Amino acid sequence: MTNYKHDILITQREIDEFHTQFGLRRSLSGVHLWGVGVGSVIAGTFFGWNYGVEVSGAMGFIVATLIVSLFYIFLTVVFSELSILLPYAGGPYAYGRKALGSYLGYLTGMATIMEFMCAAAAVTISISMYFSQIYPTISHIHVIAFIYFLFVVTDIIGIKHSGIFQLIITCFAISALAIFFIGTSGVLKIETLTSQPMFINGINGILAAIPFAMWFYICIEGISLAAEETINPESNIVYGFISSISTVVILNIGMLLMAFSAVPFKYFLNTDSPLASILLKVQPNDNVALIVFIVLALSGLLASLHGMMNGFSREVFSLSRAGYLPQFLSTLHPITKTPYMAIIISGLIGITLSVVADAKTLVFWASFFALLMYFLVVVSYIKIKCKELGKDSGIGLKLWLGFMTILASLLLIIMILIFVRYRQYVMFAVVFFSITGFYYFLIGSKYIRSDAPEEIEARTERISIY
Numbered sequence: 001m002t003n004y005k006h007d008i009l010i011t012q013r014e015i016d017e018f019h020t021q022f023g024l025r026r027s028l029s030g031v032h033l034w035g036v037g038v039g040s041v042i043a044g045t046f047f048g049w050n051y052g053v054e055v056s057g058a059m060g061f062i063v064a065t066l067i068v069s070l071f072y073i074f075l076t077v078v079f080s081e082l083s084i085l086l087p088y089a090g091g092p093y094a095y096g097r098k099a100l101g102s103y104l105g106y107l108t109g110m111a112t113i114m115e116f117m118c119a120a121a122a123v124t125i126s127i128s129m130y131f132s133q134i135y136p137t138i139s140h141i142h143v144i145a146f147i148y149f150l151f152v153v154t155d156i157i158g159i160k161h162s163g164i165f166q167l168i169i170t171c172f173a174i175s176a177l178a179i180f181f182i183g184t185s186g187v188l189k190i191e192t193l194t195s196q197p198m199f200i201n202g203i204n205g206i207l208a209a210i211p212f213a214m215w216f217y218i219c220i221e222g223i224s225l226a227a228e229e230t231i232n233p234e235s236n237i238v239y240g241f242i243s244s245i246s247t248v249v250i251l252n253i254g255m256l257l258m259a260f261s262a263v264p265f266k267y268f269l270n271t272d273s274p275l276a277s278i279l280l281k282v283q284p285n286d287n288v289a290l291i292v293f294i295v296l297a298l299s300g301l302l303a304s305l306h307g308m309m310n311g312f313s314r315e316v317f318s319l320s321r322a323g324y325l326p327q328f329l330s331t332l333h334p335i336t337k338t339p340y341m342a343i344i345i346s347g348l349i350g351i352t353l354s355v356v357a358d359a360k361t362l363v364f365w366a367s368f369f370a371l372l373m374y375f376l377v378v379v380s381y382i383k384i385k386c387k388e389l390g391k392d393s394g395i396g397l398k399l400w401l402g403f404m405t406i407l408a409s410l411l412l413i414i415m416i417l418i419f420v421r422y423r424q425y426v427m428f429a430v431v432f433f434s435i436t437g438f439y440y441f442l443i444g445s446k447y448i449r450s451d452a453p454e455e456i457e458a459r460t461e462r463i464s465i466y
Contacts, residue, residue, distance in 0.1 A: 028163050028230045033223050033240025035167035038247050040222040040307030042173045042300045043123045044215040045248075045255055048363045050265070050274040052212025057200035058193060058260045064209040065216065065256060069249050072217045074407065075374060076241040078381045079224045083237045085384070086457055087227035090318035092377050094454040099380035102448060103440060105458070108380070109319045110436050111373040112225075114429075115366050116312035117346065119218050121353035122362035123305045124148070128354075129272040130298050134291070144354045151306050152347045155313065156333060156340045166306055173300025177251055179293045180275050184262040187282045193261045207417055211367035216252045218366050219304070220244060222311035272359050273297075309347065316342040322452035324444045364425045368418060372429070375411040378404060 028036070053061045086094040092112045097105025127147055128140040154165055199205060223240045227233050230240075255275070259268070263281045268274035275297065279290055317339035320329035333340040353362065382404050385397070419426045449455060 028226055030236040030239035032163035032167060033226060033230065033236055034243045035163065035170045036226055036307050037220050037223045037240055037244025039166045039170035039303035040219040040311065041217050041248055041304060042170065043126065043304030044218060045177065045252055046275055046297050046300050047126045047272050048122060048215040048359065049212055050268050051360050051363060052209035053265045054269050055201060056205040056209035057197040058265055059198040060200060060205045061209050061213065062256055064206045064213040065252065068210060068213040068217065072220065073245055076245045078378060079221050080238050080241045082381060083224040083227045084234050087233040088318065088453050089225060089228040089314040090454045091221065091224040091227065091315060092373050093315060093318060094457065095380040096376050097454050097458045099383040100376065102445065104376060106319065106324050106440055106444065108373055108376040109315055111369045112315045113312050114432060115369040115373060116219055116308045117350055117353060118362045118369065119366035120305050120308035120312065120350045121357065122359045122366060123301050123308065124350065124354040125359040126272045127298060127301045127305065130294055130301065134294060141355065144351055147305065148347045148351050151309050152343055155310055155343045156338050157336060166303060169299040169303040172296050173303050176293055176296030176300055177255065179289060179296065180279060181254065181258060183279050183283050183289055184258050188258060188261040190261065192264065196260065196264050207414065208421055210414060211364055211418060214367045214370060215363050217248060218370055219308050219311055222307050225311045225314045309350065313339055313343040313346045316346050318454065322455055323447035323449040361425060364422065365428060368426060368429055371411060371415050375408060375415065378408045378411065382408065
């Protein structure tokens with residue numbers, strides 16, 4: 001906890017007692033954060049994105065991906081600065097609470113939780129599909145339950161061990177992509193790319209593909225949710241975001257160009273394992289390479305699931321310790337100092353989502369919740385940065401704020417267009433926020449704790465990010 005000396009409402013003794021009860025251990029380095037960032041999103045390279053090709057065409061989807069990649073590059077700048085200003089487990093909730101007040105801060109946190117939970121459930125379904133290609137007799141629900149149990153235990157053991165595990169399986173996942181690149185390199189033809197439908201539905205198709213192109217980067221902001229457990233967050237968080245987004249952009253663009261140049265996209269449209277389908281098509285007799293790829297690809301999916309579970313458990317923990325959610329969810333393990341109740345309960349909800357919804361629907365839900373959260377975070381960032389204008393009225397800051405305002409406007413427009421096109425999917429979000437809104441006004445708002453770090457920061461005058 002940092003810089004509370006200007007808040008006369010909270011004494012140092014209260015701060016120390018709160019930290020003893022709810023403080024997380026700082027164990028993660030910049031390399032660990034690279035593993036968290038890349039690992040949390042790398043599942044998107046293996047599946048999910050292909051659902052959007054049908055509405056946009058090959059080149060249309062590449063254009064959508066380039067737009068989304070550029071957006072996420074700017075978004076990592078926003079999250080990096082805000083994570084340094086407010087290095088707490090609440091992440092997006094902390095930013096919204098600082099700039100927009102209690103309710104919108106709570107709303108930002110709940111959108112983050114649902115983004116990570118839906119994404120984790122979609123990844124779990126894909127993991128079970130990959131397992132079925134190797135062991136077709138194993139039940140999907142058994143695979144799902146075992147994977148969640150494994151990661152719940154891993155996360156409870158401790159963040160340092162969890163971070164090392166995440167780093168190792170992320171490296172395995174990148175090895176799987178190397179096998180894919182090598183396996184498809186011998187059949188690449190520019191004619192294969194150009195002979196496919198390049199643009200379907202024009203600009204509308206590109207816009208419709210954006211939620212699925214976002215799947216490449218969904219949950220990369222999990223780095224900010226690890227800020228409270230990071231050693232020297234001022235430098236390590238920046239390193240984590242820059243190294244992660246650079247790695248993922250290169251891998252995703254390279255994978256798309258090779259996939260579309262190897263086989264027509266009709267061969268991998270409606271599958272939860274598109275890269276395996278492509279390898280099977282181009283190397284039908286090389287079963288060894290396919291099995292090795294599937295095993296390593298599972299590492300990528302496991303890395304993402306692990307990172308996503310870590311992310312939503314920390315957001316649940318932070319909202320609970322601040323009083324917005326039931327207090328038992330912020331209970332820390334007496335030995336490992338991990339929020340084990342948040343991890344367990346969140347895992348059970350994730351299993352439920354994996355059973356009741358299909359992967360395509362979950363991918364869409366995760367993307368829509370992410371868009372809403374990004375909009376609220378960017379608006380929070382603009383409001384916080386506007387307070388710096390009194391200190392720095394330079395043209396650079398004004399241009400940057402103007403650009404951020406345009407970005408927030410585009411996010412709002414995209415959400416409206418998605419609501420119009422995918423209304424049947426978005427209604428789930430409407431129902432969810434109606435329920436959580438009732439909970440906030442009837443219960444949650446009455447138990448907000450003034451000694452929670454995000455709440456203390458919301459009342460301080462410290463706004464400078466640098």
